Amino acid sequence: MSSHHFVKEKQEPALIIADLNGFDEEYLGQLLEWSPTVLVPSHLIEKVISLGIKVDVVLISDNEEINNQEHLKLVKTGVDFLEDALKYLLFEGYPAVNIVHSKFEEKSYSLFIDAIDVVIFKGEQKIYPVNSGFSKWKIIGEEIFVFHPESIQNLSFSGLEKINENDYKTLKDGFFSFTFNQLYVFIAEKL
Numbered sequence: 336m337s338s339h340h341f342v343k344e345k346q347e348p349a350l351i352i353a354d355l356n357g358f359d360e361e362y363l364g365q366l367l368e369w370s371p372t373v374l375v376p377s378h379l380i381e382k383v384i385s386l387g388i389k390v391d392v393v394l395i396s397d398n399e400e401i402n403n404q405e406h407l408k409l410v411k412t413g414v415d416f417l418e419d420a421l422k423y424l425l426f427e428g429y430p431a432v433n434i435v436h437s438k439f440e441e442k443s444y445s446l447f448i449d450a451i452d453v454v455i456f457k458g459e460q461k462i463y464p465v466n467s468g469f470s471k472w473k474i475i476g477e478e479i480f481v482f483h484p485e486s487i488q489n490l491s492f493s494g495l496e497k498i499n500e501n502d503y504k505t506l507k508d509g510f511f512s513f514t515f516n517q518l519y520v521f522i523a524e525k526l
Contacts, residue, residue, distance in 0.1 A: 345428060345430065348371060348429070348432050348452070349372040349373075349431070350371040350374070350432070350434075351420050351434045351436075352373065352374070352379060353379075353416065353434060353435060353436040353437075354379075354436050354437040355379070355382065355435065356437040357457075357458045358437070359459070359526075362526055363386075366433050366456070370389075372391045372392065374394065374424075375394070376412070376416045377393050377394065389406075391406070391407070392409075393407055393410070394412040394423075395412065396411070397411060417434070417436075417443050418446075425450055430452060431451060431453075431454075432451055432452070432453055433454050433455075433456060434455045434456065435457075436457055437458070439457050439460075439462055439482075441521055444521075457523075459525055460480070460525065460526065461524050462521055463522065464519040464520065464521050465513060465522055467513070467514045467516070469513050469522075470494075470513075472510050473505045473508075473509075473510075473511060474505065475506065475507050475508050476504060477504065477524065478498075478502060478503070478524070478525055479495060479511065479522055479523070479524055480523040481502075481503065482501070482521040482522070482523070484501060487520055488515055488516040489514075490514075491513070491515070492511065492514075493511065494510055494511030
């Protein structure tokens with residue numbers, strides 16, 4: 336007797352491939368496992384397709400033309416590809432998105448945090464925003480990176496040892512947690 340799993344459209348996070356520099360293709364395969372909607376900027380379309388990835392949406396500028404294939408949806412973009420891609424996903428009703436990018440700038444995501452679940456994959460880091468009271472189970476010795484801890488109001492933590500300004504390490508197998516007095520904080524863990 337066999338079982339089949341059907342993934343409803345938009346049930347899995349969409350995938351924005353903004354930049355593949357420094358990103359392991361093995362991790363990319365894991366992000367593609369459930370056939371997410373894939374968005375890319377026009378300058379990456381050929382590279383991404385050459386990797387055997389089915390692209391669904393290409394963001395292009397007004398004066399740009401690409402060789403459109405039947406299954407591709409073309410979406411006009413202005414100066415900020417990432418912002419336009421996130422706006423498109425919100426308009427289309429996606430609840431979550433994974434983003435592959437070689438850079439991380441918190442301000443790029445601040446307008447979208449409340450509207451869509453965002454996870455950024457940069458190099459060997461998985462970056463995501465957390466609310467105060469966030470906790471997660473990890474094994475001993477796992478590293479957690481906190482972005483801009485000097486600007487976080489009343490940051491406290493449990494289950495972690497502070498290594499330096501931004502780096503923490505889990506003390507034992509079990510839960511670690513963060514509390515603070517602001518809407519969210521970005522943290523990163525190693526892939």
